[in-house]
Amino acid sequence: MGLEIAFWALAVVGIIAALAVVLLGDVFRAALSLVLCFLTVAGIYITLSADFLAAVQVLIYVGAISVLIILAIMLTREVQRGSPANRLQIPAFIVALLFLGGVAFAVLNTPWQVSEVTPLEPTTPALAGLLFGEGGFILPVEIAPLLLLAAILGAIVLVREK
Amino acid sequence: MAIGLEHYLILSAVLFSIGLYGALAKRNAIVILMSIELMLNAVNIAMVAFSRYIVPLLLTGQVFVIFIMVVAAAEAAVGLAIIISIYRYRETIDATKIDLMKW
Numbered sequence: 548m549g550l551e552i553a554f555w556a557l558a559v560v561g562i563i564a565a566l567a568v569v570l571l572g573d574v575f576r577a578a579l580s581l582v583l584c585f586l587t588v589a590g591i592y593i594t595l596s597a598d599f600l601a602a603v604q605v606l607i608y609v610g611a612i613s614v615l616i617i618l619a620i621m622l623t624r625e626v627q628r629g630s631p632a633n634r635l636q637i638p639a640f641i642v643a644l645l646f647l648g649g650v651a652f653a654v655l656n657t658p659w660q661v662s663e664v665t666p667l668e669p670t671t672p673a674l675a676g677l678l679f680g681e682g683g684f685i686l687p688v689e690i691a692p693l694l695l696l697a698a699i700l701g702a703i704v705l706v707r708e709k
Numbered sequence: 710m711a712i713g714l715e716h717y718l719i720l721s722a723v724l725f726s727i728g729l730y731g732a733l734a735k736r737n738a739i740v741i742l743m744s745i746e747l748m749l750n751a752v753n754i755a756m757v758a759f760s761r762y763i764v765p766l767l768l769t770g771q772v773f774v775i776f777i778m779v780v781a782a783a784e785a786a787v788g789l790a791i792i793i794s795i796y797r798y799r800e801t802i803d804a805t806k807i808d809l810m811k812w
Contacts, residue, residue, distance in 0.1 A: 565728070599771070
């Protein structure tokens with residue numbers, strides 16, 4: 548029962564916050580509602596018994612990426628001009644609606660083979676075993692830092708004063 | 710009605726559609742980037758839901774989510790750096806006015 552209440556509350560707040568991101572005229576308020584949406588996604592992870600991912604979501608999205616976005620908004624004084632829509636507004640709305648309809652149709656008409664096993668909790672040791680253990684995902688774990696290093700160097704080179 | 714896999718997938722689809730609309734219909738480049746982050750989060754919800762309901766003991770979906778987060782962080786850093794760099798040269802981040810490479 549508690550899980551249902553938590554899911555519906557988080558889902559409603561998350562969808563309202565996501566709508567606010569694309570509908571609010573003030574870019575800064577849109578960024579703040581994006582932070583709220585990230586927080587509700589962390590709550591959704593908890594209802595899915597993914598405790599480690601909820602913590603990572605709060606650390607990376609709520610902590611780091613939102614600060615980065617707000618910093619970029621501050622640096623590019625576009626706040627006064629707001630976030631108007633371009634002339635593709637109605638086609639974009641139709642495309643999004645069609646996509647939602649298609650995915651909802653596919654989801655509701657697929658016979659999912661839901662497993663009845665209770666999920667692992669806590670997930671952190673199992674995730675560590677998968678990421679670093681034998682026969683796990685050690686090669687992607689080694690490649691991810693290379694990607695991050697390239698991204699850091701690229702960001703520094705792009706924003707450095709000439 | 711108990712919460713099941715379909716609820717999470719529909720929530721994920723709704724968030725993805727909102728992000729898709731924002732990415733297609735907005736002029737401000739930062740709002741477009743925010744919409745893309747929204748779409749990535751929606752995909753992550755779907756991944757964790759599949760991992761929780763289809764293979765609860767394997768956690769493969771959660772590992773994928775960790776890698777998606779790494780790529781999303783790199784993408785946000787480089788994307789915002791490009792936007793700030795464009796703003797320095799052109800004094801605008803209106804995506805309809807940045808059309809130097811438009812044929």
